[in-house]
Amino acid sequence: MRKMRRKGLASMAVQTVASTSNPTVDLGPAAALSCRECGHQVPLGPVFACEECFGPLEIAYDFSAYDTEELRKRIEAGPANIWRYAPLLPVPADVADKPNINPGWTKLVKADNLARELGVTGGLYVKDDSGNPTHSFKDRVVAQALEAARAFGFTTLSCSSTGNLAGAVGAAAARAGFRSCVFIPHDLEQGKVVMAAVYGGELVGIQGNYDDVNRFCSELIGDPAGEGWGFVNVNLRPYYAEGSKTLAYEICEQLGWRLPDQIVVPIASGSQLTKIDKGLQELIKLGLVEDKPYKIFGAQAEGCSPVSTAFKAGHDVVRPQKPNTIAKSLAIGNPADGPYVLDIARRTGGAVEDVTDEQVVDAIKLLARTEGIFAETAGGVTVGVTKKLIESGVLDPSLTTVVLNTGDGLKTLDAVAGTGLTATIRPTLDSFREAGLA
């Protein structure tokens, strides 16, 4: 890919990187780490915070060699997983040949029944990431972190997790031959605990909420006890986060290389939403989609809504909250990318909204009933927020809209535990008729 001829895309080189390149690390087009706050650059390495201002480091790429049409053809001829976009990710060119769980290229479901129910006329789609190997979008981000872990010589893969990530790390480590040791709040849904434990790695419950787990992992990383560990969402976070760009790439390619008009994204840390925006911007700059406006909407549960609270109050900083919601995969009370989410929602003309736990459950059932998609609570949050935003006139039903479902409902069965048998009958036709089922 790097041999592709140069054709007027020199401006895609994100920043000047000559003085900060790390020649010993091959992560494809990734050229350096750049601070999102102050622009300070450092060589590619297992670091995540700017030494100048504590701002988050993210990948600076050199896409200058790419020709738009050659790139499009290469992507379309690529494997039916995220590695079709390897030229746009921090991974080596031969990534598809390495042992990994090959996530992505999940279904973009045209949700006509749900559209009728919600009054959407411009086309409604559900990007259903429950179809990933461990049934959540986390496989996308872990796959990037795994390649970084390989590049930096780590042999233990770890994370702080609200559950989905723990399973994704366990599975990726098992396939790649890494040790895994992951940390979760001790009171997670049983389905997520089992899904994290079954891959054979170590699973440690921390007595506290996700923010406590995150704090613990951040301290472990600076301690000799954590030396040599690749924490996918801490010291490998700049690489990990890039995986969410693939959601944007896939949505646009599946729409026929077209930007959606509106996209509704769940917010936990806010990282996914910011990277979806980054992915859309890259496609525009690379000429793979037409440059036109799009709106990004963020969705939270009312019981953990620090970003929507800040959005509605007109603030540009996010005040942390103590989470209390059934949407545990979104229960991050101190979302690190919250300020960036606010920037993006406002810049694109979108919004950030929240729904109650009751509305989350109703939305899970609505999506299941109309489209045959059983979403986890985070999917209930996005569908519920979509409904609320349409009803309040904020989301335009005449425009093409994509709603993300980031995980499988089987992970959060407790949320819909009241759903059960319609009737219990004797095994006779009379009993069937008596129950009014004929």
Place this chain on the structure above:
Amino acid sequence: MSVTVRIPTILRTYTGGQAEVAAEGATLAEVIGDLEKNHTGIAARVLDDQGKLRRFVNVYVNDDDVRFEQGLETATPDGAGVSIIPAVAGG
């Protein structure tokens, strides 16, 4: 009041590589001021130009995030542990 401050990796250039250092102060602001006296330059990494905690820095006094308490005016009782941690996203 004497407290123990846990220093993140990216600030250890200011503490000679030490992961924990002792500091004095009855509030977080005083503790950071005392850190600056002994490890010049560290305060500017933690505080912005207006003297507020940078938005990507999390500080805990014992188990409490100071943003839920009184920020820089949070009390630091004798023997407390203060942790300075870069904010990270996850899930």
